[in-house]
Amino acid sequence: MNTSPLRAKRIHFRTKKYRSPDGLPTDICLFTLLSIPRQTKTKSLPLKQLAVLLIKRKSNTFGEQWALPGGFSHESETLDECAYRELKEETNIDRDVHIEQLKTYYKPGRDPRGWIPSVAYVSLVHEDLLKHAQANDDASDAQLFPIEEAFALNLAFDHREILTDALQRVREQMLQTTIAKAFLPDEFTLSELLQVIETVVPSFSAKDRGNFERRLLATTRRQGLLEPVLSADGQPVYSTEFSNSPAKLYRFTGFTPTAMIY
Amino acid sequence: MNTSPLRAKRIHFRTKKYRSPDGLPTDICLFTLLSIPRQTKTKSLPLKQLAVLLIKRKSNTFGEQWALPGGFSHESETLDECAYRELKEETNIDRDVHIEQLKTYYKPGRDPRGWIPSVAYVSLVHEDLLKHAQANDDASDAQLFPIEEAFALNLAFDHREILTDALQRVREQMLQTTIAKAFLPDEFTLSELLQVIETVVPSFSAKDRGNFERRLLATTRRQGLLEPVLSADGQPVYSTEFSNSPAKLYRFTGFTPTAMIY
DNA sequence: CGAATAGTGTCTTTGAGACAATATAGC
DNA sequence: GCTATATTGTCTCAAAGACACTATTCG
Numbered sequence: 001m002n003t004s005p006l007r008a009k010r011i012h013f014r015t016k017k018y019r020s021p022d023g024l025p026t027d028i029c030l031f032t033l034l035s036i037p038r039q040t041k042t043k044s045l046p047l048k049q050l051a052v053l054l055i056k057r058k059s060n061t062f063g064e065q066w067a068l069p070g071g072f073s074h075e076s077e078t079l080d081e082c083a084y085r086e087l088k089e090e091t092n093i094d095r096d097v098h099i100e101q102l103k104t105y106y107k108p109g110r111d112p113r114g115w116i117p118s119v120a121y122v123s124l125v126h127e128d129l130l131k132h133a134q135a136n137d138d139a140s141d142a143q144l145f146p147i148e149e150a151f152a153l154n155l156a157f158d159h160r161e162i163l164t165d166a167l168q169r170v171r172e173q174m175l176q177t178t179i180a181k182a183f184l185p186d187e188f189t190l191s192e193l194l195q196v197i198e199t200v201v202p203s204f205s206a207k208d209r210g211n212f213e214r215r216l217l218a219t220t221r222r223q224g225l226l227e228p229v230l231s232a233d234g235q236p237v238y239s240t241e242f243s244n245s246p247a248k249l250y251r252f253t254g255f256t257p258t259a260m261i262y
Numbered sequence: 263m264n265t266s267p268l269r270a271k272r273i274h275f276r277t278k279k280y281r282s283p284d285g286l287p288t289d290i291c292l293f294t295l296l297s298i299p300r301q302t303k304t305k306s307l308p309l310k311q312l313a314v315l316l317i318k319r320k321s322n323t324f325g326e327q328w329a330l331p332g333g334f335s336h337e338s339e340t341l342d343e344c345a346y347r348e349l350k351e352e353t354n355i356d357r358d359v360h361i362e363q364l365k366t367y368y369k370p371g372r373d374p375r376g377w378i379p380s381v382a383y384v385s386l387v388h389e390d391l392l393k394h395a396q397a398n399d400d401a402s403d404a405q406l407f408p409i410e411e412a413f414a415l416n417l418a419f420d421h422r423e424i425l426t427d428a429l430q431r432v433r434e435q436m437l438q439t440t441i442a443k444a445f446l447p448d449e450f451t452l453s454e455l456l457q458v459i460e461t462v463v464p465s466f467s468a469k470d471r472g473n474f475e476r477r478l479l480a481t482t483r484r485q486g487l488l489e490p491v492l493s494a495d496g497q498p499v500y501s502t503e504f505s506n507s508p509a510k511l512y513r514f515t516g517f518t519p520t521a522m523i524y
Numbered sequence: 525c526g527a528a529t530a531g532t533g534t535c536t537t538t539g540a541g542a543c544a545a546t547a548t549a550g551c
Numbered sequence: 552g553c554t555a556t557a558t559t560g561t562c563t564c565a566a567a568g569a570c571a572c573t574a575t576t577c578g
Contacts, residue, residue: 018285024283213559405528
């Protein structure tokens with residue numbers, strides 16, 4: 001290898017020969033699943049819709065734009081802390097929700113205000129937590145958009161690219177990890193789980209509820225992914241929240257089978 | 263949601279009330295697979311070893327330290343361009359090698375020089391490209407370490423954490439994507455592919471070469487992951503590089519089956 | 525023929541998927 | 552009895568994995 005360019009650059013840095021970034025914001029792609037009640041003759045699962053949180057910006061050059069919520073990080077906080085802080089400021093959520101660093105974006109000119117990269121985060125939040133927050137402030141300029149609608153908007157900066165990447169990441173993770181739990185209560189029925197997966201990843205289709213059930217519960221590869229919720233006397237617990245026919249409740253155990261292509 | 267904190271912060275930013283980061287470096291975890299020839303009575307596959315590139319730093323406070331290669335990004339370049347530039351400066355590689363953003367690191371005090379986050383990259387490079395580069399400069403302070411040895415060193419900053427995350431990412435990706443190709447020639451035998459996977463992910467074990475072969479070639483789920491290399495007359499091409507028994511050559515097609523846990 | 529790898533055959537068990545059937549409980 | 556969901560049964564075919572066997576070619 002060649003002689004150390006790192007050391008050379010350190011000297012430059014010390015003499016302040018080079019500019020420094022003008023700030024390091026974090027931007028958050030906050031996804032939630034909105035429930036859309038159906039009018040049916042008996043109890044049924046509400047439809048679900050994947051939505052993302054955007055805030056309105058008034059730009060003097062670009063007219064009305066929508067942007068991912070975000071804000072500048074401080075020297076005294078970690079990037080994760082900044083993301084949590086922003087989440088709290090925008091949504092009033094102060095819980096341990098799913099939040100995950102996605103990627104850092106910079107290209108010359110991405111922000112007209114200067115040399116401003118952005119550390120993008122993905123957060124998955126159950127709609128109940130957001131409804132509570134929304135009640136606090138109706139005059140807010142933050143709004144949830146179904147993802148197709150979000151992509152039809154005039155988004156600020158490179159936020160369309162970030163949103164595209166975030167959506168792709170969420171879809172991958174939805175199939176390869178147990179992040180579905182972010183959109184589910186602690187105890188849920190198999191229909192709820194299946195619906196979450198199908199809503200987030202439209203290309204996923206179990207087609208057959210019965211086969212989905214067997215795959216998840218009866219195959220050794222996935223043993224321990226889910227466990228039935230048991231009552232004090234060891235009997236399975238049922239829910240009739242979404243159907244007259246009582247449905248067994250399950251929870252994630254913490255074990256995740258490894259997904260692989262080979 | 264509450265009233266727009268982003269707008270409030272923008273004003274702060276414009277009045278330069280807050281500090282800005284002192285620089286935005288990229289650091290690269292460059293992995294390669296080293297070949298270790300075995301002395302056998304007939305041709306055989308060399309052993310492989312996963313190694314990472316580190317450079318020597320002389321710190322007045324910490325003594326001799328090893329660090330991930332890296333350097334400060336410029337306003338005029340993207341982060342990816344910076345990573346490629348650093349890669350070229352350290353290894354003289356100017357090819358389209360596998361390079362991928364991992365994560366951005368910052369916590370107060372991570373770099374004693376100031377408010378300096380780091381955008382970490384992972385790069386996977388075939389050893390042949392590095393050998394060529396190393397020949398250019400023997401007095402370099404850059405060196406490849408087998409990963410166990412790297413973890414035994416006194417690494418600068420939070421580079422141990424970065425390396426840990428990078429390794430985990432590479433292992434995940436090795437099983438869920440076709441990045442194995444970064445460590446393989448364009449045309450390879452099934453034994454080579456299997457060896458790459460087993461070396462990078464020790465927990466992966468096909469146990470049975472025969473079954474590995476059938477899985478990859480005969481299952482519909484993976485149809486099209488690999489294709490045999492064919493000569494002009496449509497006959498499969500064989501290699502005797504690593505065995506007297508000619509082995510069929512394969513290449514990746516570009517298709518990747520989706521890995522999922524459900 | 526021995527060494528080291530390549531590739532096939534066979535058999536068993538498990539899993540995937542299609543499809544059907546029955547069950548539940550409120551209205 | 553109708554509705555929407557829950558759950559089990561059956562059958563077929565695909566895939567996984569264990570294990571053994573043959574093939575290749577150089578030295």
